[in-house]
Amino acid sequence: MLEFIEFGKTWMPFLLEGVGVTLGLWVVAMVLGFCLALLLVWGRVYAAKPIYLFATAYVEVFRGTPMLVQLFFIYLGLPEIGIVLAPFTAAAVAIGLNTAAYQAEYFRGAIQSLPAGQMVAARAMGMSRFQALRDIILPQAGRRVIPQWSNEAIVELKYTSIAYAIGLTELTARAEQVGYQTFQFLEAFTLVAIIYLVLTGIVAQSLDFLERKTRIPGLTYTGGKME
Amino acid sequence: MSDNPILSVRDVRKTYGGVEVLKGVSFDLERGQSKIVIGPSGTGKSTLLRCINLLSPPDSGNVVLDGVTVEERGINQIRAQIGFVFQEFNLFTHLRVLDNVRLAQRNVLGRSKQEATRRAMEELERVGLSDKLEAYPAELSGGQKQRASIARALAMDPKLILFDEPTSALDPELTGEVVQVMKDLANAGMTMLVVSHEMGFARAAADEVIFMEGGVIVEQGPPSTLFTCPEHARTSQFLRMISHEHQEA
Numbered sequence: 243m244l245e246f247i248e249f250g251k252t253w254m255p256f257l258l259e260g261v262g263v264t265l266g267l268w269v270v271a272m273v274l275g276f277c278l279a280l281l282l283v284w285g286r287v288y289a290a291k292p293i294y295l296f297a298t299a300y301v302e303v304f305r306g307t308p309m310l311v312q313l314f315f316i317y318l319g320l321p322e323i324g325i326v327l328a329p330f331t332a333a334a335v336a337i338g339l340n341t342a343a344y345q346a347e348y349f350r351g352a353i354q355s356l357p358a359g360q361m362v363a364a365r366a367m368g369m370s371r372f373q374a375l376r377d378i379i380l381p382q383a384g385r386r387v388i389p390q391w392s393n394e395a396i397v398e399l400k401y402t403s404i405a406y407a408i409g410l411t412e413l414t415a416r417a418e419q420v421g422y423q424t425f426q427f428l429e430a431f432t433l434v435a436i437i438y439l440v441l442t443g444i445v446a447q448s449l450d451f452l453e454r455k456t457r458i459p460g461l462t463y464t465g466g467k468m469e
Numbered sequence: 470m471s472d473n474p475i476l477s478v479r480d481v482r483k484t485y486g487g488v489e490v491l492k493g494v495s496f497d498l499e500r501g502q503s504k505i506v507i508g509p510s511g512t513g514k515s516t517l518l519r520c521i522n523l524l525s526p527p528d529s530g531n532v533v534l535d536g537v538t539v540e541e542r543g544i545n546q547i548r549a550q551i552g553f554v555f556q557e558f559n560l561f562t563h564l565r566v567l568d569n570v571r572l573a574q575r576n577v578l579g580r581s582k583q584e585a586t587r588r589a590m591e592e593l594e595r596v597g598l599s600d601k602l603e604a605y606p607a608e609l610s611g612g613q614k615q616r617a618s619i620a621r622a623l624a625m626d627p628k629l630i631l632f633d634e635p636t637s638a639l640d641p642e643l644t645g646e647v648v649q650v651m652k653d654l655a656n657a658g659m660t661m662l663v664v665s666h667e668m669g670f671a672r673a674a675a676d677e678v679i680f681m682e683g684g685v686i687v688e689q690g691p692p693s694t695l696f697t698c699p700e701h702a703r704t705s706q707f708l709r710m711i712s713h714e715h716q717e718a
């Protein structure tokens with residue numbers, strides 16, 4: 243045990259540099275995914291047929307193929323048509339495009355779980371559809387989606403490790419390097435697992451806190467049952 | 470101001486999936502008048518209300534509000550002048566009562582926050598909810614919810630208010646407080662078109678009763694006449710049926 247603490251003290255600073263890359267990748271991918279998801283959900287719920295079909299096809303393709311294949315397609319495939327991306331950019335784009343499909347589906351579920359009458363009431367008073375979406379649908383769906391969005395954020399935080407496959411020195415890659423230098427793979431990967439666990443724990447707790455802070459009676463969706 | 474009716478509905482027709490739900494409905498509503506619409510379910514009463522403010526645009530015929538034809542152009546400003554009270558209340562779940570009543574005033578009428586608040590408080594006081602400003606809809610009883618939704622409609626200063634079965638979703642012991650608010654409104658001179666089978670409201674506050682069946686107005690007249698000696702056999706049949714239901718309830 244003491245030995246493990248010593249090992250940790252020695253290698254922690256090196257691993258923490260990888261945490262920076264991992265978190266950077268995760269934040270960029272989640273933000274990209276979030277913005278794209280808003281467009282997709284608009285396409286899936288409110289837009290005209292051609293846009294709906296495009297958004298639906300997008301969601302099916304990105305949910306129906308492995309993320310590693312998507313990453314290789316972008317990093318190794320696209321250069322053939324002249325699009326060359328650095329590993330960090332390629333990974334952020336791949337993860338961002340992928341999470342967009344999932345986030346869009348969670349948003350859609352949240353929007354469609356809202357009673358339709360409120361939109362009708364808003365329109366009946368003369369509010370435009372844009373106003374109703376902004377002031378009624380979004381604030382409600384936004385609150386309802388937090389638990390699923392939190393889950394998705396954690397999944398993607400762990401998925402950033404696939405960037406290792408295209409040579410990005412993020413957290414997992416650094417753990418492997420430590421392993422090869424010390425031949426203490428067990429210790430190295432235990433350490434990295436603890437770091438991931440702390441990171442995902444912080445994300446889960448923060449979003450859970452946000453969910454509780456923004457909770458409104460009658461709105462929150464708990465385990466499929468309306469409160 | 471003028472003798473023109475505030476609302477004039479002319480030969481309104483509406484078809485859903487090949488079935489003609491409204492088969493040419495015409496009537497007028499004078500300023501300050503209350504009319505109540507009764508009739509079997511599925512007869513097109515809700516459709517009629519939704520045609521008036523184009524929530525479901527009629528296929529033909531027209532609706533004139535205070536001399537202005539209701540059409541898609543500028544519809545939001547026209548809708549702002551027509552209150553709508555729903556059976557299911559449709560309050561905004563995420564907003565406290567005060568904000569429910571303020572939202573459209575700010576968005577549609579462009580009122581300042583102070584002005585919207587002032588009007589909201591006035592109307593909430595009128596419906597007896599001054600002590601519930603900070604409550605969320607889920608924290609209210611059904612009767613309180615409906616009174617809040619009436620305040621929300623009133624705060625827009627509408628020229629008339631449409632009510633679609635405002636007491637049908639309420640437990641029987643809670644209908645009284647909503648009916649009382651509606652009677653007070655009618656007596657205060659609000660123009661109202663009410664789809665409801667609340668005989669208490671009809672007798673006490675309605676100037677006229679419209680009996681609809683099968684997408685047409687079968688007959689209309691003052692409650693004293695229509696309830697006691699209706700012209701049509703279908704009307705008296707229907708009246709017997711609902712008085713029967715009320716006794717059972």
Ligand SMILES: Nc1ncnc2c1ncn2[C@@H]1O[C@H](COP(=O)(O)OP(=O)(O)O)[C@@H](O)[C@H]1O
Pocket residue numbers: 485486490508509510511512513514515516517
């Ligand atoms: N949006 C709609 N789409 C299809 N059919 C509808 C729609 N709204 C109403 N209907 C049909 O029109 C008829 C009249 O409905 P409604 O106006 O709700 O009657 P009422 O309010 O008198 O009970 C019913 O047969 C109903 O099924």
Ligand SMILES: [Mg+2]
Pocket residue numbers: 514515516633634
């Ligand atoms: Mg109806």
